[in-house]
Amino acid sequence: MFKKVQELINREKSPAQKRWGYILKLIITTSILVYVFSRVDLSAAFKEASHLPLPSVIAIFLMSVGRHSIQCLNWLAALHMNPGFKNNTKQIISSYLVALPLRFVIPGGHASFAKIFYLKNTSILASLIATTAERLFMTWATWTFAAVAAFFVFPDLNIYLRIFMILFTAFMPLWAAILMNFGKIKIHLPTYCRQAPRMMLLQIANTLLMYLQYYIVLNYLGTISAVNTWLGISLTNVSNSIPITISGLGLREGFAIHFLKPYGFNPSAAVAATLSIFFFHDLIPAFVGAIVLIRAKREC
Secondary structure, three states, X not given: OHHHHHHHHHOOOOHHHHHXXXXXXXXXXXXXXXXXXXXXXXXXXXXXXXXXXXXXXXXXXXXXXXXXXXXXXXXXXXXXXXXXXXXXXXXXXXXXXXXXXXXXXXXXXXXXXXXXXXXXXXXXXXXXXXXXHHHHXXXXXXXXXXXXXXHHHOOOOOHHHHHHHHHHXXXXXXXXXXXXXXXXXXXXXXXXXXXXXXXXXXXXXHHHHHHHHHHHHHHHHOOOOXXXXXXXXXXXXXXXXXXXXXXXXXHHHHHHHHHHHHHOOOHHHHHHHHHHXXXXXXXXXXXXXXXXXXXXXXXX
16 A cells, blocks of 8 residues: 555656646635634634733643644654664654644645655655554544544434444554555554554643643633533544645634534634634744754755
């Protein structure tokens, strides 16, 4: 499978295909943004977001630093799925930072895969396997927390379907291990099994920190319990897995408006919450990553 993926990477699309593909996705992003923000008092949303108390701002910023540190460790664990990978702290950190601004280049964030060209590894294929595993565990955390939340939020949904969603998402790392038994990537299975528990724990920690960030922001904008924060935000966060907008903009806000409404948050407050976290966790680090990207040299 990965051999075919590598062939696809090496096969250049025509300039016209790239141009029209990007234009189409940009139109989709713009359309969603216009639709969502037409329902929101943007001036009120920005005003609410900009008046966060200083202690809350500091706490949210520090938690974002912690979350990115956790994700960098997750990237390191994924790289160690390749037994031949040699640690180089500077390259690991810089390749992680380089991916942050690249998420804004193409709707869905697929350009972040280009970070594999900014570190030395035994092969590009080994780096591709690492970044695929990294995304797998990020998706695993998002979907598992959301599936458990959906069990309670949608009681009218067939109970067997709700249980199936939990079991399917919770055991995604196991399904991946079973698939790795086939083909040339089988050699990575032993190291995958060693790194998987660590990567799962890292993603749980990252997700809990994210919920805490939202808990702080939402309780400034209104009143919500920790459990309801998890229920609303875990379902909102599913939007990050739908690769049709640039960095989830618009789609995430639409999900937040829908899933935070039952807890008393109007559209302006929901958008203010998502934009606040987006600013601290995505936008600021992307500027740092852009500086690294400008100065970085391709290592592979």
